[in-house]
Amino acid sequence: MLIILGSDTISKTLSELILMGWKNAPKRYEEYIGFVYCITEIKTNKKYIGIKKFWTKKKKETDWKSYVSSSGKLKGLDVNNSRKFKKEITHLCKTVTELKTTEAYIQLTYYMTGRWNELYNEMINIRLRIRK
DSSP states (O other): OEEEOOGGGSOOOHHHHHHHOEETOOSOOTTOOEEEEEEEETTTOOEEEEEEESBOTTSOBOSTTTOOOSOHHHHTSOTTOTTTEEEEEEEEESSHHHHHHHHHHHHHHHHHTTOGGGBSOOOOOOOOOOOO
16 A cells, blocks of 8 residues: 555654654654655755665664665765755555565656656665565
8 A cells, every 4th residue: 555645644843854854754653664765955856766664673663763865875965954955755655565666666767757867876676575
């Protein structure tokens, strides 16, 4: 089940946005495994599409609130500076398959429409277990 965030499912309190740095951070996320995110460089509008899980395999909360990205290209940039970058949660997902396919779908859309150069992403990597 794919959840596209609406105004009633997002947190907009200033303190939470400052603390987390994420636009559309959910108030409650216990039922979700993770989220698809987009980090946008404001000056160039170049984006990075990625995923992050809320929980470890041992059911402990991850570092998602302070997470930057796994991208080597973004590591040296000031991604947490809200004047330079926008960090946005675009989809909440309930399964790993949904998480990975949503990320790949968005990335493939950029590639197939000739807009791959608009992304910081350097590859589309997907390995799925499709349950029957």
